[in-house]
Amino acid sequence: MDDLAYQVGIDPLEIRLLNYADKDYSNNKPWSSKSLKQCYARGAELFGWSKRNPKAGATRDGNLLVGWGMATASYPVHNNQGTARVRLYADGHALVQTGATDLGTGTYTVMTQVAADALWLTPDKVRFELGDTKLPTAPNSGGSVAAGTVSSSIYVAAQDVWQKLIKLAVQDKKSPLFRAKPTDVVVENGRLVLKANKAKGEDYATLMKRNETPDIEGSGHGKYGAGYESGRAAGPADSGHQDDMAGHSMHSFGAHFCEVKVNPELGTVRVTRWVSVHAAGRILNAKTARSQIIGGSIFGIGCALMERTVRDENFARYTNSNLADYHIPVNADIPDMQVEFIEEHDPFINAMGVKGIGEISMVGVAAAVANAVFHATGKRVRSLPITPDKILGATPV
Numbered sequence: 001m002d003d004l005a006y007q008v009g010i011d012p013l014e015i016r017l018l019n020y021a022d023k024d025y026s027n028n029k030p031w032s033s034k035s036l037k038q039c040y041a042r043g044a045e046l047f048g049w050s051k052r053n054p055k056a057g058a059t060r061d062g063n064l065l066v067g068w069g070m071a072t073a074s075y076p077v078h079n080n081q082g083t084a085r086v087r088l089y090a091d092g093h094a095l096v097q098t099g100a101t102d103l104g105t106g107t108y109t110v111m112t113q114v115a116a117d118a119l120w121l122t123p124d125k126v127r128f129e130l131g132d133t134k135l136p137t138a139p140n141s142g143g144s145v146a147a148g149t150v151s152s153s154i155y156v157a158a159q160d161v162w163q164k165l166i167k168l169a170v171q172d173k174k175s176p177l178f179r180a181k182p183t184d185v186v187v188e189n190g191r192l193v194l195k196a197n198k199a200k201g202e203d204y205a206t207l208m209k210r211n212e213t214p215d216i217e218g219s220g221h222g223k224y225g226a227g228y229e230s231g232r233a234a235g236p237a238d239s240g241h242q243d244d245m246a247g248h249s250m251h252s253f254g255a256h257f258c259e260v261k262v263n264p265e266l267g268t269v270r271v272t273r274w275v276s277v278h279a280a281g282r283i284l285n286a287k288t289a290r291s292q293i294i295g296g297s298i299f300g301i302g303c304a305l306m307e308r309t310v311r312d313e314n315f316a317r318y319t320n321s322n323l324a325d326y327h328i329p330v331n332a333d334i335p336d337m338q339v340e341f342i343e344e345h346d347p348f349i350n351a352m353g354v355k356g357i358g359e360i361s362m363v364g365v366a367a368a369v370a371n372a373v374f375h376a377t378g379k380r381v382r383s384l385p386i387t388p389d390k391i392l393g394a395t396p397v
C-alpha cells in the first residue's frame with residue numbers, strides 16, 4: 001500500500017482511506033464491528049501526520065535522515081470455547097475457577113476484575129484459580145482467544161449464579177420477591193430487586209442465610225458468537241445472536257505510526273517515536289492492555305530491525321541460538337510509546353464483547369518501520385531485518 005501510494009502520488013494514509021473496506025470482501029460478509037477509520041484519525045492526530053513532508057529523503061535532523069511511516073493492523077477473531085465455575089458464598093466472597101493460563105499478560109488480574117464486576121463484589125473478595133487441568137476447560141493463550149472466551153465464560157457463570165438466587169427468592173415465602181416472575185427481578189449492587197419497584201427486594205446474603213444456603217455455584221460457557229450482554233446484567237446469557245454471528249466477519253483493527261532516524265553514512269536505523277491506536281471491542285483493563293500493545297510493538301520493531309535466525313547450510317542447525325548472537329531490542333532501542341484504544345461495542349462477538357489483542361499489537365509493526373525507512377532514505381528495503389548493509393546497498397526508488 002505504501003509503495004502504491006508513492007507511485008501514484010497519494011499520501012499513504014489517504015490511499016488507505018480511499019480503499020477502505022466497509023465489508024469483508026473475502027467472504028462478502030459485513031463486519032461485526034470496525035473502527036479502523038477512528039484508529040487512523042486518532043493515530044494521525046497524536047503523531048502529527050498532517051505535518052509530514054511527502055517527499056522521501058527530504059527531512060533531516062542534523063546529519064540524520066528522518067522518516068515517518070504508518071501501517072494498518074488487522075487480525076481475525078478465532079472461534080473457541082471456554083468454561084468456568086463460579087461459587088458465591090453467603091459471607092460475601094467468591095471462588096472463580098477455569099483452566100486458563102497466565103503468560104504474564106494479566107489474566108489473573110483481569111479475570112478477577114471481570115468476576116468482581118459481574119458479582120457486584122470488590123476484587124479483594126474474589127479468589128481466581130487457573131492453570132490446572134482439573135479445573136473447567138479453557139482455551140490456551142494463543143490466537144488472541146483467551147481474554148474473550150475466559151471473560152465470557154466467567155460472566156455467563158456469574159449470571160447462572162444470579163438466576164439460581166432469583167429462583168430461590170421468588171419461591172421463598174419470607175422474601176419480598178415471593179411469587180414475582182423471575183424475569184421481573186434484576187440485580188443491582190448485590191441486591192435482588194423488582195424492575196418496576198427497586199425499593200422492593202433484598203440482598204443475596206440475607207436470602208442465602210435465611211435459606212441455610214452457604215454457597216451457590218454456577219457454570220458457564222463463553223463461546224464466541226454467544227451474543228453481547230451487559231457486563232453486569234443478571235439475566236441468562238442470550239444465545240439469540242448465534243445466527244447473527246455466523247453472518248459477520250470478526251476482526252480487531254488498528255494503526256501504527258512510526259518515526260525513524262537513519263544515519264546515511266552508517267546505515268543504522270533508530271525508532272524515535274511510536275503511536276499505536278487499536279479497536280478491539282471491550283478493553284477489560286486499559287493498563288494491562290496498553291502494556292500488551294507496547295510489548296507486541298516491541299516484538300515487531302525487533303523483527304523489523306534486528307531479529308534473524310541463521311541456519312548452518314550443512315546441518316540445518318541454528319548458529320545463533322543464544323542472546324549473544326540473536327539480537328533483540330533492549331530499552332535503549334525503544335522510544336516512549338503512545339498507545340490508545342477506540343471504544344468499541346461489538347454486539348455479536350461474545351458475551352463480553354471482547355476481541356483480544358495478543359496478536360494485533362504485532363501486525364503491521366514491521367511494515368510501519370519499513371515505510372518510515374523508505375520515507376527517510378528514498379530506498380525501499382524489501383527483506384527483514386533492515387540491517388545497515390541493506391540500507392547502504394539499496395537502490396533509491
